[in-house]
Amino acid sequence: MLDDKVILFLFLDVILIFVALIYMGKLSTLLLKPCLLIDLQQSILDGNFIIMYQPIVSTTNGHKKNIYGLEALIRWNHPKIGLIMPDEFIPLVEKNNLMDRLTDILLQKTLNDLKNNDIFNLDKTQNISINIPPSYLLKSINIKKLVLYRDNLIKLNWQPCIEITEREKISEQVIISIHYLRKIGFKFSIDDFGSGCTALYLLQEVPFDHLKIDKRFIEKVKNDNDVNHIITTIIDLSKKLDIKPIVEGVENRQQVEYLKGNGCEIYQGYYFYKPLNIKTAINEIIKNK
Numbered sequence: 001m002l003d004d005k006v007i008l009f010l011f012l013d014v015i016l017i018f019v020a021l022i023y024m025g026k027l028s029t030l031l032l033k034p035c036l037l038i039d040l041q042q043s044i045l046d047g048n049f050i051i052m053y054q055p056i057v058s059t060t061n062g063h064k065k066n067i068y069g070l071e072a073l074i075r076w077n078h079p080k081i082g083l084i085m086p087d088e089f090i091p092l093v094e095k096n097n098l099m100d101r102l103t104d105i106l107l108q109k110t111l112n113d114l115k116n117n118d119i120f121n122l123d124k125t126q127n128i129s130i131n132i133p134p135s136y137l138l139k140s141i142n143i144k145k146l147v148l149y150r151d152n153l154i155k156l157n158w159q160p161c162i163e164i165t166e167r168e169k170i171s172e173q174v175i176i177s178i179h180y181l182r183k184i185g186f187k188f189s190i191d192d193f194g195s196g197c198t199a200l201y202l203l204q205e206v207p208f209d210h211l212k213i214d215k216r217f218i219e220k221v222k223n224d225n226d227v228n229h230i231i232t233t234i235i236d237l238s239k240k241l242d243i244k245p246i247v248e249g250v251e252n253r254q255q256v257e258y259l260k261g262n263g264c265e266i267y268q269g270y271y272f273y274k275p276l277n278i279k280t281a282i283n284e285i286i287k288n289k
């Protein structure tokens, strides 16, 4: 028989675990996990997602914050948990074949935001980057939708750029779609470069406009004396291929110094801007024009 003291200790242990989970912000997600798929399906029907816009910054003309474009980033606005980051819910979306539906929501909401916050008084076209998984480009219906989005975005003075993630393999059919979409006016970035399934030959097959160097490489640069052969080699390679590199996840001045020293000119990361709501993002573009 367990005596009272042991029971009390066990009880305290359980409480401690709960406190630790609450502290780590994991409890709500864990308790709700079994319902998450149902909630996700419902949220997709209801469009319970919001789009944040992270400025991408160029230092080509010496300005500290010359905005080069915005990346549209989706967040799940869960009715009970609140905002959930893509890293936490995209695996569930992928596992349940809901990626096309989510991409439709991302495109639709981004277009709506840009329609409702126009930039007509700016004389320059701005870049809008949208994350699209390779599998989306396999279906002709999706290509037709993208053509319409291109028309609408260009009318609003936005140059659409598709960020193709390399989490999935990029098949021959996807390469054909990329060539077509590029021909009709989309720009293309290869996203999270170096972290996924990219075969180097792809850089030869597809004329990408940008190569986004994954933030995991940048994390390693702690000061401007750190030598990161992978970053410098990727920058060299992309320049030789005439693809402009964009460095993701820049969080401090030392990283910028180091990257500038190695010839990088376009950056994205908390050091410059966190993801912003559409109004703030557009205000920043106007302020920096």
Ligand code: G
Binding pocket: 054, 073, 085, 086, 131, 191, 192, 215, 248, 249, 250, 251, 268, 269, 270, 271, 275
């Ligand atoms: O894979 P992709 O590049 O689309 O991912 C962008 C994600 O990275 C976004 O969710 C964004 O919030 C996050 N992010 C953007 N800038 C930084 C940064 O400087 N540091 C970290 N850790 N994450 C960032």
Ligand code: MN
Binding pocket: 071, 131, 163, 191, 192
């Ligand atoms: Mn991206």
